[in-house]
Amino acid sequence: xxxxxxxxxxxxxxxxxxxxxxxxxxxxxxxxxxxxxxxxxxxxxxxxxxxxxxxxxxxxxxxxxxxxxxxxxxxxxxxxxxxxxxxxxxxxxxxxxxxxxxxxxxxxxxxxxxxxxxxxxxxxxxxxxxxxxxxxxxxxxxxxxxxxxxxxxxxxxxxxxxxxxxxxxxxxxxxxxxxxxxxxxxxxxxxxxxxxxxxxxxxxxxxxxxxxxxxxxxxxxxxxxxxxxx
Numbered sequence: 001x002x003x004x005x006x007x008x009x010x011x012x013x014x015x016x017x018x019x020x021x022x023x024x025x026x027x028x029x030x031x032x033x034x035x036x037x038x039x040x041x042x043x044x045x046x047x048x049x050x051x052x053x054x055x056x057x058x059x060x061x062x063x064x065x066x067x068x069x070x071x072x073x074x075x076x077x078x079x080x081x082x083x084x085x086x087x088x089x090x091x092x093x094x095x096x097x098x099x100x101x102x103x104x105x106x107x108x109x110x111x112x113x114x115x116x117x118x119x120x121x122x123x124x125x126x127x128x129x130x131x132x133x134x135x136x137x138x139x140x141x142x143x144x145x146x147x148x149x150x151x152x153x154x155x156x157x158x159x160x161x162x163x164x165x166x167x168x169x170x171x172x173x174x175x176x177x178x179x180x181x182x183x184x185x186x187x188x189x190x191x192x193x194x195x196x197x198x199x200x201x202x203x204x205x206x207x208x209x210x211x212x213x214x215x216x217x218x219x220x221x222x223x224x225x226x227x228x229x230x
Contacts, residue, residue: 004040007037007040010037011053013033014030015034023067024064024065025064027061027063028061031060031076034057035053035083036179038052039181041053047139051088051089054086057118060095065095068088072110074106081094081117082117085121085192095118096118098117098118099142104118104131109138109141111142112138113135118192120149128153129153136150142170145167147159148164148167149190150152152190152194157201162203165204166207167186168184187209
């Protein structure tokens with residue numbers, strides 16, 4: 001299937017489910033379908049359309065949390081933050097949601113990840129660096145992702161370049177992807193967070209990344225004035 005066909009399929013799945021009365025699990029599934037539509041549109045170069053679907057995804061993830069998600073469902077605020085970043089939006093509300101829910105105090109690796117992302121989104125780089133240093137030491141979380149987050153928080157562009165390239169390589173070795181969408185979404189999010197600190201780097205061409213902007217830096221969305229984000 002082409003990316004256009006995959007996007008249409010995900011949109012159809014979303015629309016078939018949105019009219020039902022949904023519990024927290026079904027709302028998450030709806031969020032996943034909207035996310036799939038968004039990233040497929042992104043990969044097809046249709047950035048503006050992608051943004052609308054990614055915003056829907058973030059809304060459904062928040063609704064699923066409020067509808068009674070089990071304790072420790074940190075994947076939902078993480079997914080919301082990532083969706084909004086990919087849409088080119090301000091993810092501060094989702095970041096505050098994660099922190100208010102206790103992500104920074106979580107004993108789980110995924111909770112700690114949510115906290116690091118939230119701190120970076122909010123520009124709290126000192127807090128992000130402290131949290132990322134602890135994440136790096138864990139054996140139950142991908143070391144290259146933790147290292148990349150730590151380098152963003154520490155403003156170390158050279159080390160970040162090596163770490164984000166390693167993350168991309170790990171995605172290229174994967175067999176399983178959310179909604180079967182072969183997209184290196186974590187790499188894109190890292191690049192967005194890095195770009196806000198003037199640290200984004202040029203990555204090698206990959207089938208798992210959308211078309212680059214005209215400056216050669218893979219950027220998933222355009223800014224409000226139509227330019228590639230920096």
